[in-house]
Amino acid sequence: xxxxxxxxxxxxxxxxxxxxxxxxxxxxxxxxxxxxxxxxxxxxxxxxxxxxxxxxxxxxxxxxxxxxxxxxxxxxxxxxxxxxxxxxxxxxxxxxxxxxxxxxxxxxxxxxxxxxxxxxxxxxxxxxxxxxxxxxxxxxxxxxxxxxxxxxxxxxxxxxxxxxxxxxxxxxxxxxxxxxxxxxxxxxxxxxxxxxxxxxxxxxxxxxxxxxxxxxxxxxxxxxxxxxxxxxxxxxxxxxxxxxxxxxxxxxxxxxxxxxxxxxxxxxxxxxxxxxxxxxxxxxxxxxxxxxxxxxxxxxxxxxxxxxxxxxxxxxxxxxxxxxxxxxxxxxxxxxxxxxxxxxxxxxxxxxxxxxxxxxxxxxxxxxxxxxxxxxxxxxxxxxxxxxxxxxxxxxxxxxxxxxxxxxxxxxxxxxxxxxxxxxxxxxxxxxxxxxxxxxxxxxxxxxxxxxxxxxxxxxxxxxxxxxxxxxxxxxxxxxxxxxxxxxxxxxxxxxxxxxxxxxxxxxxxxxxxxxxxxxxxxxxxxxxxxxxx
Numbered sequence: 001x002x003x004x005x006x007x008x009x010x011x012x013x014x015x016x017x018x019x020x021x022x023x024x025x026x027x028x029x030x031x032x033x034x035x036x037x038x039x040x041x042x043x044x045x046x047x048x049x050x051x052x053x054x055x056x057x058x059x060x061x062x063x064x065x066x067x068x069x070x071x072x073x074x075x076x077x078x079x080x081x082x083x084x085x086x087x088x089x090x091x092x093x094x095x096x097x098x099x100x101x102x103x104x105x106x107x108x109x110x111x112x113x114x115x116x117x118x119x120x121x122x123x124x125x126x127x128x129x130x131x132x133x134x135x136x137x138x139x140x141x142x143x144x145x146x147x148x149x150x151x152x153x154x155x156x157x158x159x160x161x162x163x164x165x166x167x168x169x170x171x172x173x174x175x176x177x178x179x180x181x182x183x184x185x186x187x188x189x190x191x192x193x194x195x196x197x198x199x200x201x202x203x204x205x206x207x208x209x210x211x212x213x214x215x216x217x218x219x220x221x222x223x224x225x226x227x228x229x230x231x232x233x234x235x236x237x238x239x240x241x242x243x244x245x246x247x248x249x250x251x252x253x254x255x256x257x258x259x260x261x262x263x264x265x266x267x268x269x270x271x272x273x274x275x276x277x278x279x280x281x282x283x284x285x286x287x288x289x290x291x292x293x294x295x296x297x298x299x300x301x302x303x304x305x306x307x308x309x310x311x312x313x314x315x316x317x318x319x320x321x322x323x324x325x326x327x328x329x330x331x332x333x334x335x336x337x338x339x340x341x342x343x344x345x346x347x348x349x350x351x352x353x354x355x356x357x358x359x360x361x362x363x364x365x366x367x368x369x370x371x372x373x374x375x376x377x378x379x380x381x382x383x384x385x386x387x388x389x390x391x392x393x394x395x396x397x398x399x400x401x402x403x404x405x406x407x408x409x410x411x412x413x414x415x416x417x418x419x420x421x422x423x424x425x426x427x428x429x430x431x432x433x434x435x436x437x438x439x440x441x442x443x444x445x446x447x448x449x450x451x452x453x454x455x456x457x458x459x460x461x462x463x464x465x466x467x468x469x470x471x472x473x474x475x476x477x478x479x480x481x482x483x484x485x486x487x488x489x490x491x492x493x494x495x496x497x498x499x500x501x502x503x504x505x506x507x508x509x510x511x512x513x514x515x516x517x518x519x520x521x522x523x524x525x526x527x528x529x530x531x532x533x534x
Contacts, residue, residue, distance in 0.1 A: 012057055015088060032115040033131070036102040038095070049091045056080050104135040106142055106200040113207045120210065125220040132211065133228050140235055143204035212243040222250035226258050230286045233297060248302035251283070255335040259283050263343050264334045272413050273406040274350045284347060291351040295359055300348065304365035307341035311372040321392040322378045328392040338396055342369065346403045353410050353434045356419035358426070360437040363407065366400050367444040373397055377454045384456040394459060397449065401463045404445055405470040407438035408487060411480045412473070436486045442467055443490025450510060451503050460510050465518065467491070468511075472521050488528045504532045 023031070038046075055062065059080065062068035078086075104112050112135070119128040132139070211217065212232065221229040229247050232238050251259040262281040270276040277285050287294040294300070310317055317338075326332070333339040349363050377393045389395040411432050416424060423429060430436075449455055449463050475484045492507065493499055508529055511519065519526060 007058060007060055009057060012053065012084075028118065032111060032118065033102055034095075034099050036104075036108055036111050036115060037099045039103060042095070042098055045094065046091065049087050053084050053087055056084055102131060102135070104138045104142070109142055109200045109203045109207075112139075113203050116207060117210070120214060120217060123216065125217055126224070128217070129221070129225050129228060133225075133231075136228075136231065136238075139204055139207065140238060142200050143208060143237065144201065208238050212239060215246050218243060218246040219250040219253070222247055223254050223257055226251070226283060230282065233286070236296075239297070244297045244299065245302045245305065248299065249306045252303075252306050252337040252340055255337075260334060260340060263340055266347075271354070273410050274354055274413070275347055277347070277351075288347050288351045291348060291355050291357055291361070294348055295352075295357070295361060300345070300362035300365060303341045303344050304362060304368065307338055307365075308368055308372055310337055311369070311376060318376045321396070322376070323391060325387070325389045325392055325395055329389065329395055332392065333395070336392075338369075339399065342366075342396065342399050342403065346406075349407050349434060349438070350410060353407065353414060354419075356414075356416075356423040356429065356431060358423075358429065358433050360434055363404075363434070363438060364441050364444075366404055366441050367448070370397065370400055370445045370448050373400075374448055374452050374454060377452075379454055380456050385458040388462075390456075390459075397459075397463070398466075401442070401445060401449070401466050404438055404442040405467045408435050408442060408467075408483065409470040409473055411435035411483045412477060432480060432483050435480070435483045439483060439486040439490045440495050442487070443492075444495060446491055446507075447494065447499060447503055450506050457510070457513070461513055464507075464510055465514055468514070468518060468522060468525065471525065472518065475522065475524065484524075488525055491525075492528055492532050504529070508533060 055068075057080075059068055074080075074083075102112075102115075116128065116132065119125070119131065218229070221232075233244065233247070251257045254260075262284050266275055266277070266281050266284055268276040268278075277289055279285050287297075287299055321328075321338075328336075345363065345365065348361055352359070352361050373393050373396055378391070381390065384390040389398060414431055416431055419431070424431075446464060446467055450460055471484065471487050474480050474487075477484075492504065511526070511529060
């Protein structure tokens with residue numbers, strides 16, 4: 001039977017074919033991103049639009065069976081074909097907008113992880129950061145998620161009785177009956193089983209581990225997205241294993257990183273030796289405004305090991321630093337990872353002093369820096385005495401001695417009134433804890449320099465003069481007598497291992513050639529040094 005009114009589906013087939021062709025050539029990561037961006041509500045809109053399109057296309061068939069409802073004549077010059085075009089155009093624009101903002105939820109964490117892994121393995125780090133950073137808070141929340149039923153079971157689980165004697169003896173506590181132990185054990189197994197029903201938290205935790213343990217990604221974050229790196233560090237649950245070490249090493253490796261910019265622009269003082277920490281210097285402000293943040297992350301280890309590794313394993317650096325100073329003191333130091341590490345310690349320890357930290361923050365890394373530099377330093381040259389700093393290594397030794405001496409001197413600048421009362425009210429609080437430890441480190445540093453055969457006499461005099469000038473400034477202040485006593489003991493007698501007689505004789509010889517005014521002003525040190533010769 002002939003059909004007078006044919007249904008033309010060619011345009012619809014063309015559009016569907018085009019969609020299928022485009023979807024086939026779209027990269028896998030883009031398809032994953034699209035699937036992650038579109039929610040169930042969005043899919044309902046897609047289905048609704050396609051139903052409306054088919055409703056218009058199959059109008060004759062629907063009219064014949066009485067399933068087509070007319071809303072009146074077409075207006076504004078529109079017809080069926082133009083309406084279909086506008087519906088599909090609107091749907092395309094809607095999906096384009098929605099695809100620009102992927103949405104993370106527990107139900108699609110697996111898809112999110114698959115996309116992140118794809119971007120991570122293909123080293124598309126810019127796309128990865130643009131994907132993860134907006135969803136970072138949600139990712140952390142999912143990593144901590146526990147089903148409601150599991151939380152309820154945990155609340156019902158009776159707590160175990162703390163019995164130190166039973167723990168030390170390795171036996172069961174006598175204060176608990178067998179029924180209570182059985183109930184607790186059963187409920188804990190039930191809690192674990194219920195928590196296992198939802199693997200989203202485990203997937204989120206594994207994803208965080210992948211992000212924070214990828215050296216190449218962390219290096220890219222340090223170079224291009226340091227703010228996101230700091231955001232990760234703000235959340236302890238996101239930091240895994242050696243993220244801090246990787247992040248700091250990457251910052252030190254790139255002389256164009258924001259860290260070097262901040263160090264160069266951070267020379268305004270906030271006191272005699274303490275440097276200001278404006279919020280614009282975001283990396284320095286993050287770690288040192290509250291120096292306990294640096295202590296919590298073990299920043300001293302990250303900096304110290306990175307510097308030592310370069311001194312021990314980078315022959316090009318050693319060769320460059322053994323050349324004449326040149327412009328290193330004015331320009332080159334701002335591109336030096338060793339100098340940057342020294343300055344980071346300077347800022348960190350001064351902040352620790354003024355914030356009343358009862359942790360030396362491993363300022364003793366300065367002693368290791370000194371030993372590593374002396375190990376790599378070239379032998380004494382005939383004209384070394386004619387230069388203030390014969391090599392860049394000499395300049396770095398000068399920085400180490402000056403900064404360590406300033407830590408000692410900073411004991412006079414501490415204002416207990418501005419230190420947090422939660423710190424000062426502790427029974428064993430010692431406001432001069434770090435300066436006392438700094439004298440220990442300074443004594444070891446001076447001992448290494450004085451004993452070295454690679455250092456000429458003039459430079460030995462210079463380094464000893466710097467440290468003793470700080471001692472002269474603090475020696476008559478009664479409240480810091482513990483620091484002055486520690487200074488004399490550390491420089492002359494040493495720390496845990498007593499100094500050798502040869503060192504004390506060499507120290508006496510070098511001291512005897514210092515300016516007579518300085519020697520006259522510190523008779524206590526001179527007397528102690530004479531007594532140590534006996």
